[in-house]
Amino acid sequence: MQTTHTPSIDKAADRSGRATAGRRVRSHLGRFARAGKVRLALWALPLVIFVLAAIFGPMLVEYNPVRVNLGARLEPPGTVLPDGSRAWLGTDQVGQDVLAQVLQGARVSLLVGAATIMIAGVIGLVTGVVAGFQGGWIDIVLMRLADIQLAFPSILLAILIAAVLGPSVFNVILALALTRWVIFSRVARAATLAAKERDYVLAAESMGASRSRMLIHHIIPSTIAPLIVIATVEVGLVIIAEASLSYLGLGSPPDRPSWGRSVANGRDYLNNAWWISTMPGLALSLVVLAIGTFGDRLRDYLDPRL
Amino acid sequence: MSRYLVTRLGYSLFVLWGALTIIFLAIRIVPGDPAAMMLGPGSTQEDIEALRGRLGLDESLPVQYGRYLSDVARMDFGTSLWLNRPVASEVASRVAATARLAGAAAVIGLVVSFPLGIAAALRRGTPLDSLISVVSLLGQSVPSFWLGIMLILVFARHLQILPSSGSSGWSHLVLPAVTLAMPLIGVLTRLVRSGLLDVLYEDYVRTARAKGLSPRAVLVWHAMRNMLIPVVTVVGLQLGNLLGGAVIVETVFGWPGVGRLVVDAINQRDYPLVQVSILFITVSFVVINLLVDLSYGLLDPRIRVQ
Numbered sequence: 001m002q003t004t005h006t007p008s009i010d011k012a013a014d015r016s017g018r019a020t021a022g023r024r025v026r027s028h029l030g031r032f033a034r035a036g037k038v039r040l041a042l043w044a045l046p047l048v049i050f051v052l053a054a055i056f057g058p059m060l061v062e063y064n065p066v067r068v069n070l071g072a073r074l075e076p077p078g079t080v081l082p083d084g085s086r087a088w089l090g091t092d093q094v095g096q097d098v099l100a101q102v103l104q105g106a107r108v109s110l111l112v113g114a115a116t117i118m119i120a121g122v123i124g125l126v127t128g129v130v131a132g133f134q135g136g137w138i139d140i141v142l143m144r145l146a147d148i149q150l151a152f153p154s155i156l157l158a159i160l161i162a163a164v165l166g167p168s169v170f171n172v173i174l175a176l177a178l179t180r181w182v183i184f185s186r187v188a189r190a191a192t193l194a195a196k197e198r199d200y201v202l203a204a205e206s207m208g209a210s211r212s213r214m215l216i217h218h219i220i221p222s223t224i225a226p227l228i229v230i231a232t233v234e235v236g237l238v239i240i241a242e243a244s245l246s247y248l249g250l251g252s253p254p255d256r257p258s259w260g261r262s263v264a265n266g267r268d269y270l271n272n273a274w275w276i277s278t279m280p281g282l283a284l285s286l287v288v289l290a291i292g293t294f295g296d297r298l299r300d301y302l303d304p305r306l
Numbered sequence: 307m308s309r310y311l312v313t314r315l316g317y318s319l320f321v322l323w324g325a326l327t328i329i330f331l332a333i334r335i336v337p338g339d340p341a342a343m344m345l346g347p348g349s350t351q352e353d354i355e356a357l358r359g360r361l362g363l364d365e366s367l368p369v370q371y372g373r374y375l376s377d378v379a380r381m382d383f384g385t386s387l388w389l390n391r392p393v394a395s396e397v398a399s400r401v402a403a404t405a406r407l408a409g410a411a412a413v414i415g416l417v418v419s420f421p422l423g424i425a426a427a428l429r430r431g432t433p434l435d436s437l438i439s440v441v442s443l444l445g446q447s448v449p450s451f452w453l454g455i456m457l458i459l460v461f462a463r464h465l466q467i468l469p470s471s472g473s474s475g476w477s478h479l480v481l482p483a484v485t486l487a488m489p490l491i492g493v494l495t496r497l498v499r500s501g502l503l504d505v506l507y508e509d510y511v512r513t514a515r516a517k518g519l520s521p522r523a524v525l526v527w528h529a530m531r532n533m534l535i536p537v538v539t540v541v542g543l544q545l546g547n548l549l550g551g552a553v554i555v556e557t558v559f560g561w562p563g564v565g566r567l568v569v570d571a572i573n574q575r576d577y578p579l580v581q582v583s584i585l586f587i588t589v590s591f592v593v594i595n596l597l598v599d600l601s602y603g604l605l606d607p608r609i610r611v612q
Contacts, residue, residue, distance in 0.1 A: 144320075144324070145324075147317075147321055147324075148321050148324030148325055148328065149328070151321045151322065151324065151325040151588055151591060151592050151595075152325060152328075152550075152584075152588050152591065153546055153547050153549050153550025153551075153553075153587065153588075153591055154547075154550065155547075155550040155551070155553065155554070156549075156550045156553060156568070156584060156587055156588070157328075159553065159568065159569075159572070160329065160332050160333075160580075160584055161332060163572040163580070164332050164333065164335065236446075236447065240449045243449055243451070243452075244449060244450075244451055244554050247451045247554070247557075248554070248557060248569055249573070250572070260449075260451070263451060263452050263455060264451075266455075267455060267558075270455070270458060270459050270463055271463060274459055277452070277455050277456075277459075278456065278459070281449065281452030281455070281456070284449055284452065285444075285447055285448045285449065285452065288447040288448075288449070289443060289444065289447040289448075291447075292443050292446060292447050293443065296443075
């Protein structure tokens with residue numbers, strides 16, 4: 001048993017050495033960089049499908065929140081309904097098509113995910129760059145505020161804010177943006193502090209570049225790559241957080257099917273209609289998984305040293 | 307070390323004060339009158355006024371804030387309207403259940419993720435490594451409320467070997483604890499793997515191997531110990547997140563802990579109870595993070611000196 005570890009440690013070390021050398025050579029070859037882009041694009045494919053489904057799906061499969069179809073209650077996936085249509089993912093306890101709900105839910109997830117990341121990202125970029133570049137009391141106040149916010153488990157703070165604001169898609173975005181900006185701010189600040197010490201920034205400063213020129217041309221661009229990397233991690237977390245809030249009834253309103261709300265809806269029908277909870281949750285898991293794998297590849301691509 | 311302890315303790319108190327203030331403000335910025343919302347539609351103006359007086363909502367904000375801080379300092383949190391008993395004793399009666407759940411999840415998380423992470427690092431680049439990375443990505447991607455429902459569907463409804471809700475015996479603990487542990491397993495496995503890969507190629511590991519230590523001794527005494535610091539940081543943060551996750555998992559499984567109390571209190575619009583249950587979780591979170599910080603000193607003597 002003891003001896004088996006040595007060769008594997010050696011092998012791993014070997015592989016690592018070769019891998020970094022290989023990467024260094026490769027980075028000089030544009031041809032390989034393009035191949036990397038193609039591979040990256042392939043990993044983005046599931047996400048493209050999700051975005052397209054969220055945008056166009058609800059147009060193709062109609063959903064009417066007030067229509068009930070009691071003749072087609074709790075039908076399993078693939079059933080042909082009395083009106084001749086096929087319920088590919090089954091129907092729920094009032095005869096609503098589960099596929100239509102899943103597509104509606106995709107829209108909520110996409111909207112909340114994208115809007116939250118945009119808002120939290122912009123707040124984080126501005127506060128982080130200002131704190132890092134300016135320093136002084138602004139930096140102290142902002143980072144103390146960040147520490148205080150991080151004293152809450154993030155879902156708990158989101159629950160508190162969402163409960164106070166009441167269930168609506170806009171309020172969920174607000175609650176999640178208010179809880180997530182801190183992460184972006186910290187990353188932007190760290191990137192700013194690192195960029196301030198780089199030779200080209202010091203050179204620009206010594207040549208008399210104005211502070212605003214340094215910010216726009218040198219500091220902010222250097223924060224973008226780390227912010228994008230953190231955004232790919234955060235967007236998955238935000239989508240899960242939205243679904244969790246909606247599961248608790250604090251997210252999307254009752255007439256707006258979201259994945260979390262649909263899963264909660266099926267909770268009481270596990271005995272005779274497993275598909276009501278299963279399908280939306282499966283969609284949610286697959287999307288978050290796709291975001292996670294894409295995020296990993298993107299990080300490798302943007303920062304091969306990691 | 308003692309100076310470090312005092313500074314760190316003081317900072318924790320500051321962060322707690324900030325968190326208390328956020329909770330205070332969040333509940334009082336409610337659009338509309340909390341007293342009216344608590345009593346619901348159909349309540350008389352006199353009832354609302356009486357409740358406002360009882361909760362102290364008729365005072366000015368600074369007076370309310372002062373009273374709030376002194377109440378917290380004296381651990382006097384008032385009476386729950388919904389349960390008609392002191393809020394503090396209700397929270398206290400639920401602490402044990404949450405601690406049991408989070409503790410079991412933490413143990414499961416550690417016991418599963420360390421072997422997985424070590425195996426993945428030592429067999430880097432093999433199919434086993436890929437398999438483990440898929441498992442850990444799944445752990446992070448699958449939302450816990452849905453995973454919980456799927457486990458109920460399989461183990462409680464179909465196989466009928468475990469109960470779906472309740473809290474009386476060990477069997478009730480299995481499904482919620484596994485559900486709560488999954489994200490932890492996902493995060494920790496990745497972290498143990500990358501942490502170990504980072505230190506495996508350090509000079510001191512090579513030196514230890516060169517002087518003839520057995521591979522297992524090198525792994526345990528040189529590599530693992532240095533890997534532990536980043537791991538402990540994340541374990542600390544994740545233990546805190548277990549408390550956040552417990553809010554969701556306890557709701558799914560009807561587990562009678564503090565997390566479910568938060569959600570019930572929100573649904574009952576019992577603001578004193580919301581305030582205290584969230585406060586309790588936040589305090590626990592801060593204390594856990596403090597303990598984690600202090601444990602660095604034990605693991606890495608360099609930090610003790612600073």
